[in-house]
Amino acid sequence: MTQRSDRRSDRRPGSVKLGAADNAKARAGPSTLPTATQPPAPAPEGFSAGWLQLREAFDHRARAGDAGLRALAGLLRAAGPAAGEPWRVIDLACGTGSNLRWLAPRLGGPQQWLVVDHDPALLAHWPQAMASAGLGALRPGGSNPALARSQPPTPPPALHLSAPGLDARIVRQPLDLARGLDALPWQAAHLVTASALLDLVSADWLDRLAHAAGSSRTALLMALSVDGRHRWTPADPFDDSVARLFARHQHRDKGFGPALGAQATHHLRVRLRAAGHRVWTWRSDWQLDGGRDAADRRLMAAMIDGMAGAAQEVDASARPALQAWQGRRQALLGASRLRVGHLDLMALPPERG
Numbered sequence: 001m002t003q004r005s006d007r008r009s010d011r012r013p014g015s016v017k018l019g020a021a022d023n024a025k026a027r028a029g030p031s032t033l034p035t036a037t038q039p040p041a042p043a044p045e046g047f048s049a050g051w052l053q054l055r056e057a058f059d060h061r062a063r064a065g066d067a068g069l070r071a072l073a074g075l076l077r078a079a080g081p082a083a084g085e086p087w088r089v090i091d092l093a094c095g096t097g098s099n100l101r102w103l104a105p106r107l108g109g110p111q112q113w114l115v116v117d118h119d120p121a122l123l124a125h126w127p128q129a130m131a132s133a134g135l136g137a138l139r140p141g142g143s144n145p146a147l148a149r150s151q152p153p154t155p156p157p158a159l160h161l162s163a164p165g166l167d168a169r170i171v172r173q174p175l176d177l178a179r180g181l182d183a184l185p186w187q188a189a190h191l192v193t194a195s196a197l198l199d200l201v202s203a204d205w206l207d208r209l210a211h212a213a214g215s216s217r218t219a220l221l222m223a224l225s226v227d228g229r230h231r232w233t234p235a236d237p238f239d240d241s242v243a244r245l246f247a248r249h250q251h252r253d254k255g256f257g258p259a260l261g262a263q264a265t266h267h268l269r270v271r272l273r274a275a276g277h278r279v280w281t282w283r284s285d286w287q288l289d290g291g292r293d294a295a296d297r298r299l300m301a302a303m304i305d306g307m308a309g310a311a312q313e314v315d316a317s318a319r320p321a322l323q324a325w326q327g328r329r330q331a332l333l334g335a336s337r338l339r340v341g342h343l344d345l346m347a348l349p350p351e352r353g
């Protein structure tokens with residue numbers, strides 16, 4: 001589930017630490033992670049930092065329970081760097097850093113992150129978001145010569161995160177991924193990751209993603225992609241109609257061409273397998289309970305308004321029925337539960353034969 005802005009924790013950092021592995025990429029890669037060379041473009045679609053903060057605790061709670069986490073640890077170990085080498089990770093559409101805050105403690109050890117987003121305001125928000133999360137000490141990480149060559153808007157300075165068991169240099173880069181995906185330093189990365197991105201993108205863009213991962217033999221971890229399931233308890237007779245209209249809205253162009261919405265993970269899985277990757281998917285559903293606490297109610301209320309608003313954009317004639325649904329759902333907040341279906345996908349390049 002994504003939510004536009006009008007601009008015109010949950011689970012503690014995990015106990016699973018990933019050891020070093022000896023893979024071909026670790027031996028071949030450069031010692032630092034370069035940046036993309038393509039200049040950024042203006043942002044056509046915006047997400048507010050407030051919305052990203054609201055969902056972060058639920059995103060983190062949804063990602064891999066203990067058994068899933070052990071399986072993920074094994075997969076990441078297979079993708080990771082040789083002993084003593086830093087992880088080199090690219091985070092696509094990073095927002096204010098939620099994906100890094102979940103993943104970096106689980107990778108552990110030295111890390112170099114290139115985090116990209118087309119929205120400079122979200123990139124600028126990173127220090128504040130990191131401070132609120134209390135993950136560790138954050139300090140300026142020095143200038144980045146490659147970034148200094150970029151076109152305006154001026155890229156923010158690098159950051160350095162130190163926390164127990166991890167040490168990460170973070171380079172933030174403004175970049176329009178609709179155009180700049182291929183310009184990223186795929187060959188240098190062990191892992192390319194994203195969270196809450198796939199429903200925004202088109203089949204064509206996913207084909208390019210699979211091609212880039214295949215030709216560079218890079219592992220992918222694409223988390224928290226909506227899969228179209230919304231289960232409200234108690235049910236309302238209009239829930240299914242809202243879900244249908246909302247699904248149609250999710251297919252609109254979000255800057256990457258006609259969006260695949262809930263079908264994105266399936267499409268990517270097929271393309272990655274065709275490119276030779278080994279692919280695993282598992283559920284990472286949000287589970288909201290209005291009787292639990294105020295944060296659940298805030299997120300559920302935002303979901304209700306967001307879904308009703310999007311549905312009205314698709315079918316203005318349904319407005320009275322949608323507003324009535326919205327009123328009934330908001331009135332029932334404290335007594336409602338909502339499960340929002342998400343999928344995580346992990347892909348590893350083929351083993352060398």
Ligand SMILES: C[S@@+](CC[C@H](N)C(=O)[O-])C[C@H]1O[C@@H](n2cnc3c(N)ncnc32)[C@H](O)[C@@H]1O
Nearest residue numbers: 002093094095098117118119176177178195196
């Ligand atoms: C739902 S948010 C997810 C943010 C973050 N990954 C998280 O989990 O909190 C989607 C992100 O995609 C970014 N985005 C949308 N279109 C983009 C584009 N064309 N290029 C780069 N980033 C884009 C938005 O700015 C936003 O940060």
